[in-house]
Every structure is written in structure tokens, then in C-alpha cells.
Amino acid sequence: MTEDRTNPHAAGGLMAARLAQAGWQRLHTQQAEPLAAEQRLHGLDLSPIRGRAATQEGEFIVIPMELVVCQQGEFRETVLVLALGKEQLISVEQGPALHALDRASEQLLTRLADGGALGPGTMMLYLLEALNDAAHASLRAIAERLDERSDAVAAASGGFDTAQRQAGVADIAGTAMALAEAEELVAKAVEGQLMLARAGRWLRRAAGDARLGPRLTVLLADIHSLRRYARFQHEKIRNLQQSLMTTLDIKQNQVIKVFTVVTAVFTPPTLVAAFYGQNFAYMPELALPWGEWMVMGLTGLFALVPLAYIKRKGWMR
Incomplete structure (x- = not known):
């Protein structure tokens, strides 16, 4: 003034x-x-x-x-x-x-x-x-x-x-x-x-x-x-x-929801990556010719399952 x-x-x-x-x-x-x-x-x-x-x-x-x-x-x-x-x-x-x-x-x-x-x-x-x-x-x-x-x-x-x-x-x-x-x-x-x-x-x-x-x-x-x-x-x-x-x-709730969804989607692949990051003496799937593709597919599936569940519940709207 x-x-x-x-x-x-x-x-x-x-x-x-x-x-x-x-x-x-x-x-x-x-x-x-x-x-x-x-x-x-x-x-x-x-x-x-x-x-x-x-x-x-x-x-x-x-x-x-x-x-x-x-x-x-x-x-x-x-x-x-x-x-x-x-x-x-x-x-x-x-x-x-x-x-x-x-x-x-x-x-x-x-x-x-x-x-x-x-x-x-x-x-x-x-x-x-x-x-x-x-x-x-x-x-x-x-x-x-x-x-x-x-x-x-x-x-x-x-x-x-x-x-x-x-x-x-x-x-x-x-x-x-x-x-x-x-x-x-x-x-x-x-x-x-x-x-x-x-x-x-x-x-x-x-x-x-x-x-x-x-x-x-x-x-x-x-x-x-x-x-x-x-x-x-x-x-x-x-x-x-x-x-x-x-x-x-x-x-603010929308921001928190986004972080929650991201966390839910990437937690299973993170667990898989942590498992295979350990030093085991013998891992049988390493001898399989399609073992790497199997692990990658399972990792993607584990990421898509919680995403599909969240979308079905309507939590992404």
C-alpha cells in the first residue's frame, strides 16, 4: 500500500x-x-x-x-x-x-x-x-x-x-x-x-x-x-x-500415490536382482540355454502383476 x-x-x-x-x-x-x-x-x-x-x-x-x-x-x-x-x-x-x-x-x-x-x-x-x-x-x-x-x-x-x-x-x-x-x-x-x-x-x-x-x-x-x-x-x-x-x-496425495505405485511396481524386480546379485557356488539355471531369458521374463512378470492389480483397484485414477 x-x-x-x-x-x-x-x-x-x-x-x-x-x-x-x-x-x-x-x-x-x-x-x-x-x-x-x-x-x-x-x-x-x-x-x-x-x-x-x-x-x-x-x-x-x-x-x-x-x-x-x-x-x-x-x-x-x-x-x-x-x-x-x-x-x-x-x-x-x-x-x-x-x-x-x-x-x-x-x-x-x-x-x-x-x-x-x-x-x-x-x-x-x-x-x-x-x-x-x-x-x-x-x-x-x-x-x-x-x-x-x-x-x-x-x-x-x-x-x-x-x-x-x-x-x-x-x-x-x-x-x-x-x-x-x-x-x-x-x-x-x-x-x-x-x-x-x-x-x-x-x-x-x-x-x-x-x-x-x-x-x-x-x-x-x-x-x-x-x-x-x-x-x-x-x-x-x-x-x-x-x-x-x-x-x-x-x-500432495497424488504425488504420494505416484511414489507408492512406483515402489510397488519395482519392489519385486529389485528383490530378484538382489537375489541374483549374491555369490552362490552353484546356480542350476545358469546351465540352461534359456535361463537368462527366463529370469528376465519372470522379472517383467513380477513388475506387471502389482501394476495390473493397482490398475484394477482404480488406485491410478
Whole structure:
């Protein structure tokens, strides 16, 4: 996972200034001085390493969130800390700048231009909606990659890959590692949805504007629905992993079966060779003109008898 240290205010200074006047102070951990000033002014701990617990500090409710977002085709982890007060909303980003917050900013500015009133609760609602939409897009991208992995698992389970060569342990191991990475992403996505739901519940508790009620209820329902979808993807990954492990066990059993058949076929000829390798004083078959051919024939017969028995039992399938 890569990190983009882009300053979220670099290209939108005017937008940020207008939103700051409306009550939303958007900060990034790279903005050390403004961040320190806000913490001193309100007596808050807005550090992303403060832990995962949501706390009430003075007039603010501080809610940390850890999210997985898909930006520019890459999955990235980011930490967002929201501080909701009666007259101000503060957000602090760590890692890649969230495009979802840029979209929320544009929507809030449109509402301001239309003459709509903005309060900290309304702005936080827009932020949570944008973050939930970003989580939905990320899970959709993960699901698409899982579909590709499903084809790889099917090819490995069938014994051949797309190049029409036998899929070996290395192919299965590579697919298993990719599935493990996808499982980690989905697990973090589920955790992110839990944190979004927690932020929505805090918002519902703190919001004094009754007009947020219906829209907030819909948002919480969407968050829970998306969390169930993420868990479905997680179960899908588990099923694929189980299928891979079963395939790997079958292939290992096939290898052991091959060695068993080879051992069974060559054991009798080995015994014959060991017998005639001993130094006896007299071996009567050596005087027979067809003695050597008889020994060779018996050796071949002893090799074919266990092979025929194994084939009849179906152990070679």
C-alpha cells in the first residue's frame, strides 16, 4: 500500500477558506502549525495515534476512524480524526488526502451557494455520506479482483491454468498469497464500516437539528448494508482459500500415490536382482540355454502383476 502525502489544501485554498468560515476546519498531519494551534485553542488531542476510542473532550466529540480507500487504482490505508463541536467541525487526515472529502466539500459549497444553512452536524453528515460512498467503491473494486481470483482458483482446482499447463504448488501458493492480501483489505473495510457506524451514532446523539434525522437514518442503514456486503466478500475469500487448500491436499496425495505405485511396481524386480546379485557356488539355471531369458521374463512378470492389480483397484485414477 502506498501513501500520498498530498496536502489537501494545496489546490483548494479558497474552498477551504469558505468552508472554514462556515465551520469546517480541514487539516492534515503535515500542517503541523495549524494543527497544533487548533489543539491548543480547544484543548484537544487530534493526533492520529491517539487510539481508536471515541471520547468527549470539553465541547467536542473526538472520533478516530481508520479507512481503506481505492484511489487511482490503488488501495490505501488512511486515518481520519473528526472533532464535532457545537459550532465547529474539525477533521484531521493522515496519509493520502481523501478524495471523498473533496467531493463533500464541493457538495457543501453548492449548498452554501443555494442559500442553505450549514452547521457542524450537517457538514459531518455530508462527510460520512461521502466516506460511505468511497467505501462502497473500494469494496466494489475488491469484489472485481476477487472475481479474477475465483477464475485462478478454478483453474488451479481443475489442474490446469490458462496457459494449459498443469497448475503446481507454486501457482496455488501465489493465488493463496493474493487471497490473503484481499482478506486483509476486506477485514479492514469491515472495520472501517464499524467506525463509520459509530460516528453516525455519535452524530445522531449530538445533532440538535431534527432535519438530520431521516437522512441520518438512511445513512446508517446504508452503512450496515455495506458492512454485510463486506462480510459476504470475506466469506467468499474464506471459501476460495478452503478450495485452494483442498486442491493442494489432493495434489500432495497424488504425488504420494505416484511414489507408492512406483515402489510397488519395482519392489519385486529389485528383490530378484538382489537375489541374483549374491555369490552362490552353484546356480542350476545358469546351465540352461534359456535361463537368462527366463529370469528376465519372470522379472517383467513380477513388475506387471502389482501394476495390473493397482490398475484394477482404480488406485491410478
